[in-house]
Amino acid sequence: MGKHVGRKFAAVFLAGIMVFSLAACGEKKESSAPGVDGGVNTSKHEVVTMLVLGNKPSNGRCEAMLEKLNVILKEKVNAELKLTYVEWADWQTQYNVQLLSGDKSLDIITTATDWLYAWENTQKGAFMPLSESMLKTYAPKTYEQVSSMDDWKYCKYQDQIYFIPEDHYTQYTNHGLFYRGDWAKESGIGNGDIKQFEDLGTYFKWIKDNKADVIPWDVAGKNNSGGLLGGYLNSKTENIVIPSVNVGNYEFWMGVSKDDPFTIMSPYMEGDVIYEAAELMKKWNEEGFWREDVLNYDGETREAMYAGTSGSDEHHSQTFYSQIRPNMDLKQAGSDAKMYWWGMENNNVSKPLKTHGAAAISANSLHPERALMVYDLLRNDEACYRLINYGIEGVDYVITSDGKLDHPEGWDKSKDSLDANFWCGRNDDLELQDVQWWDGTKDMIENYNKFAYENPYTGLIIDKNSVEAEMSAMASVLSEYIPQLAFGKYEDPKAAIDEMREKLKAAGYDKVKESIQKNVDDYKATIKK
Amino acid sequence: MNVKGRKQELTIKPYKKPLGKVIRDNKVLMLMCLPAVLFFIIFAYCPMPGVYIAFTNYNFRDGIFGSPFVGFKNFEFLLKSGQLWLLTRNTIFYNLSFILLGNFLQITLAIMVNEIRCNWFKKVSQTIMFLPYFISAVLIGVLAFNILNYDTGALNTLIRETGGNPVKIYSMAGIWPFVIILCNIWQQTGYGSIVYFASICGIDSQIVEAAEVDGATSLQRIRYIILPSLKPTFIILMLFALGGIMKGNFGLFYNLIGPANSQLFPSTDIIETFVFRTMMNQNNFATSSAVGLYQSLFGFLLVMFSNWVVKKIDPDYALF
The missing domain is CATH 3.40.190.10 (Periplasmic binding protein-like II)
Known part of the structure; x- marks a missing residue:
């Protein structure tokens, strides 16, 4: 009798597990393909963690910005963004160890093929391969932008895309x-x-x-x-x-x-x-x-x-x-x-290489789809872009009458800077010219443009x-x-x-x-x- | 007949308590043991199969056991870099110095403290000697830099002010063994002497008193009573220490020398610091594990060997 009950219990238990796992399967299927109305299932709230490089700011500016940004992200894709910092002290090691440790909480990873070991980490399996359909579905604007410059070929390893290049952003890093x-x-x-x-x-x-x-x-x-x-x-x-x-x-x-x-x-x-x-x-x-x-x-x-x-x-x-x-x-x-x-x-x-900055999705990310959606917003949505790059309007930055970026009175770069360090998806289309940057910047860049050659590698x-x-x-x-x-x-x-x-x-x-x-x-x- | 009876008597099995009863009888003791046993199971035995990583070309998508097996390839670079001998020599040299000098000073200190009759002075001096143990290696590194550096260091400022020629200590490989050993001893002696002090306290006071009555001077008491009774403690500590002879004190070395000053490497590079640099530079876990395995294996053989030697001399002192 006792045995019988035990067996029954086990059967029910197993059935429960199967139903549960089937349900899980179904959900996954749903979320990896666009819904009927072209939208994507975002019914579950997700936390998307992004690995950035730099010293973690302690002035509270970044947290205040994230609070505002997360309101938008929640509304648009039901997600919230968190930043994890690899600080400059021993950054090479810290970065690689962080990636190789297989941390499941990481989603978006700032990387680069020249200074952040992107290929090594691709080969070691730290990044998730990104299919074109995935990119098209979850990061459509980014996909279009990179495709228009035909730059995906620079991000492929064994015919698979492994990261998204920051290829529409002018900078000289010589x-x-x-x-x-x-x-x-x-x-x-x-x-x-x-x-x-x-x-x-x-x-x-x-x-x-x-x-x-x-x-x-x-x-x-x-x-x-x-x-x-x-x-x-x-x-x-x-x-x-x-x-x-x-x-x-x-x-x-x-x-x-x-x-x-x-x-x-x-x-x-x-x-x-x-x-x-x-x-x-x-x-x-x-x-x-x-x-x-x-x-x-x-x-x-x-x-x-x-x-x-x-x-x-x-x-x-x-x-x-x-x-x-x-x-x-x-x-x-x-x-x-x-x-x-x-x-x-x-x-x-x-x-610089077109992959001097790039965004990869961690191989262990639990919700890569949502991570891509968040990335797409950060890179292409004006409100999100300004928040992650410049902070809160009126507090961290102001826009001058001629549409340039300035900072409010009394703002001190060494004390008040935002330091969100979003270096994997800046975008010239949304980038504001900073009045506080040296006014010779443009000339310097134009001068470089005269003789600098495309990196052959x-x-x-x-x-x-x-x-x-x-x-x-x-x-x-x-x-x-x-x-x-x-x-x-x-x-x-x-x-x-x-x-x-x-x-x-x-x-x-x-x-x-x-x-x-x-x-x-x-x-x-x-x-x- | 007689003989046969005796033989039968001899083969009688002694009564053996069933395991359940042993556990039940010693419940409390077993329970007290449990944390330590669990600790070793989780942190020492469970990770052991992971040494397999040293024989693979590790990538973390396939995991430790899924990555391709490459045999001894990860050990190759140790030989190729031509550093193996230097590293092994340095590591053993430093550890031997730490063990021998350290134990000698710890015993001396314990005896000296034991001879102090004034109670409050005894307590105060013990506390002061104990303190360095709690200073982190990072701070020791900073302190050393601020004392020894050429441009602004305390030592060189003093030399300059008194009209001497400042010394480039951070370019002199020969000096660093002394600095490192000094720092280590400064840090460890007070702490280590506690064990010896405790075993001195454990000596039967009747023996000491009897010796006193017989007119033994305090030097004679130390020579004939205290030192011999410290022997077992010394040998056990020594055996333990020998097992770790290939394991360097990474924190101390890394913070004193740093990753870049290769002028000092010939006399200060130990296996730990070398492995650390290799891992930093190449982010390669497999080769680092290979070195770790080499270290452990060597340490294991050394313990077995020294235990065997001790056993030959006096079985009572052997660990097992």
């Missing part, structure tokens, strides 16, 4: 050194315009000799262990960095030149430019152009430049015209901040699986030599480089080179088609 025009002028550089790499030395030397409390280039070597080596190579050779195939933290593999981008090499292994670079860095180190213990220092060096205790700072053009110049004008009036970009003397500047995928052991071994060699070469710590840089080259060879340089060359050849063949 790196260089920011310096103060006033001091450069005093140092005797014509008009205060640094035009070639060696001029930096003149500028640094003048600061060292004339400004007792200023470090010519205060840099945190813990976070920038490559120093100026890459910049020197960029300015003194025709080589183009191949993105997304860094060895360790270093941009190691390059194409010979813009006329011959598909022959690969590495200036760290071939040629004499790296010798010159290392010798120069040794000289600069001896002159004390940076802290003696630079490799153990990790202070906020950009703030140091704003405070007038550092003569320069290193980053890219967009940082210069959106932050450095306006902030310097405010905090060091008359400093006339300028930028010397790598490759200025030989016009070796490439446009957009869409190139490197398969590193077969050479992973060799790459790891090479990375370990580089992590030993590059920081010391970059900050001039070797007594005899030439001997150190020769030693490094030998060790890299032993670690499998030739095998890796052959493998990457093959990928590049394949890519060359596909774009020729």
Whole structure:
């Protein structure tokens, strides 16, 4: 009898499970296809989490904005948006660990093929493949925009789309050194315009000799262990960095030149430019152009430049015209901040990849459809776009009579900024011109447009699986030599480089080179088609 | 006949309590054990099959057991980078120094504290020695940088002010073993001496008093009574420590040296810091696990070996 009851109970229980799972199936089917009226089932409220990069803001502005934004999102797609930050300290690791950990709460992931390991993470299975029908259904406006520029091909791995490119947004992210025009002028550089790499030395030397409390280039070597080596190579050779195939933290593999981008090499292994670079860095180190213990220092060096205790700072053009110049004008009036970009003397500047910013959906996302819908709104809906990018009108920003973006009286960028860091779907159609950006921005961009070349490697995928052991071994060699070469710590840089080259060879340089060359050849063949 | 009877007697099985009764009789003790047992099951035994990741080309869509098997390929880079010997040597050197110097100082300190007769002074000095243990390695790193750095460090400022030549400590690989060992000892000695102090307190006071009556000086008491009775504690702690000899104190090393200053690596890079850098740079879990496995296996063999040696010398002191 007792047994009987037990069996009955089990049967009912099982039946219950089956009904439940059938129901679950049905629901899923419903939500993955458009409804009868062309709409989508959004009856269940979902929280969509977006991974962004940057330091989590603590001024409350971002939360206030999200509150407003979520009202709209709830009304339109019954969802709410949450942001998860990967902070700048150790961001490379944090980012990859976050993705690889398989966190189920993540939905939208900010990524990039050049600086955020998009292909690696695609290969490792962190992203969900996005079918065209899915994109068409849930992110129709985005789909149309990207299709109109025929850019999906850059986001495909084994014929599957894995992320949405931020391809309709103009920016220059070529790196260089920011310096103060006033001091450069005093140092005797014509008009205060640094035009070639060696001029930096003149500028640094003048600061060292004339400004007792200023470090010519205060840099945190813990976070920038490559120093100026890459910049020197960029300015003194025709080589183009191949993105997304860094060895360790270093941009190691390059194409010979813009006329011959598909022959690969590495200036760290071939040629004499790296010798010159290392010798120069040794000289600069001896002159004390940076802290003696630079490799153990990790202070906020950009703030140091704003405070007038550092003569320069290193980053890219967009940082210069959106932050450095306006902030310097405010905090060091008359400093006339300028930028010397790598490759200025030989016009070796490439446009950013169209996938320098991209949005992926996490492979473990529980509601990818809703995530795409939210993304589509953020990227294309004016109200949402302004909220996520600029904040609340009247509090965070105001629109001037001529339709430009300004901020209310008393708004201080370093204290009140929004920092929602939506860097995976900005859109020139909705972007407002910022009156607080440097007014030379437009000229600077137009100047770049004259000589910058399209990056020849957009869409190139490197398969590193077969050479992973060799790459790891090479990375370990580089992590030993590059920081010391970059900050001039070797007594005899030439001997150190020769030693490094030998060790890299032993670690499998030739095998890796052959493998990457093959990928590049394949890519060359596909774009020729 | 007689012989046969005796044989029968010998083969009689002793009465064995059934397991249920053993559990019932020791309910409370068992219950007290439970958290520890659970802890080890969950955190030490359940994850063990995961070492398989070290033999795969891991991708997280297929998971640990679905990823393709690649044999010893993940161990290759250790050999290829040519660092294995250096890392192993450094790790063992540091840990041996920590264990030997540390235990020596801990015992000395425990005996010294034990000899203090003034009670409040005893308490105060113990507390003060205990404090460094609670300072995080991050802070130690910051403190060290602020004392030792070239441009603004306290030490070099002092040297400069007194007319000397400042020293580039962060470029001198040779000095760092001393700094690291010093920091470790500063941090661990007070804490470690507690165990020894406790076993000193456990010594039968009658023996000590008898020795006193017989006219033993305090040095003689230490030499002939206290030290010998600390031997078992010392050996057990030593065996435990040897098991972890391949495991470095990552927090301390990483915060003192950092990820970028490769000038110091030859004398300060240990397996942990190397693995960490590798994982940062390549975001590769499989190779990192490979190194972890190498460490554990080596540690395991070392414990077995030293236990075997101890057993040969005096079975009473062996762990098992």
